[in-house]
Amino acid sequence: MGQARFGYAFPGQASSNYRDAMGNQIGSYAYFNPEGKEVRVSYTADHRGFRVLSNDLPVAPVANLVAPVQVPDTMEVAQAKAAHMAAHVEARAALAAARAASKAPAASEAAPAAPVAPVASDAAPAAETVPVTTA
Numbered sequence: 001m002g003q004a005r006f007g008y009a010f011p012g013q014a015s016s017n018y019r020d021a022m023g024n025q026i027g028s029y030a031y032f033n034p035e036g037k038e039v040r041v042s043y044t045a046d047h048r049g050f051r052v053l054s055n056d057l058p059v060a061p062v063a064n065l066v067a068p069v070q071v072p073d074t075m076e077v078a079q080a081k082a083a084h085m086a087a088h089v090e091a092r093a094a095l096a097a098a099r100a101a102s103k104a105p106a107a108s109e110a111a112p113a114a115p116v117a118p119v120a121s122d123a124a125p126a127a128e129t130v131p132v133t134t135a
Contacts, residue, residue: 002019002021003018003019003020003021004017004018004019005017005018005019012031012032013029013030013031013032014029014030014031015027015028015029015030016028016029022046024044024045024046024047025043025044025045025046026043026044026045027042027043028040028041028042028043029041033056037056039054039055039056040054040055040056041053041054041056042054
């Protein structure tokens with residue numbers, strides 16, 4: 001790339017720009033807008049992108065946001081929730097009663113000990129290892 005510097009001035013407007021050997025640019029310009037206001041802009045363009053400062057940048061409108069409110073339950077929904085909870089409690093109680101009535105052994109009870117098999121006293125003799133030779 002190369003370095004460059006240029007600029008101009010004309011009644012009602014002006015500009016200047018500098019580019020370094022790496023392609024980074026720094027510059028500014030000014031002009032009078034149709035309403036007669038002087039607009040000044042300074043910018044930088046480099047590895048972090050194009051960034052601009054100005055006295056005439058647009059401003060986003062302010063959003064008047066309100067957090068949503070939960071809709072209250074109607075009488076029918078409240079009654080259905082209460083009936084569902086009562087049925088759930090009743091089902092859990094019935095399950096607990098059925099488990100107690102079946103008298104199944106609890107998982108924590110130990111299983112009966114298995115009988116011990118006798119150990120053979122006449123074990124086979126250990127095999128001898130023979131070295132392998134190559135001819």
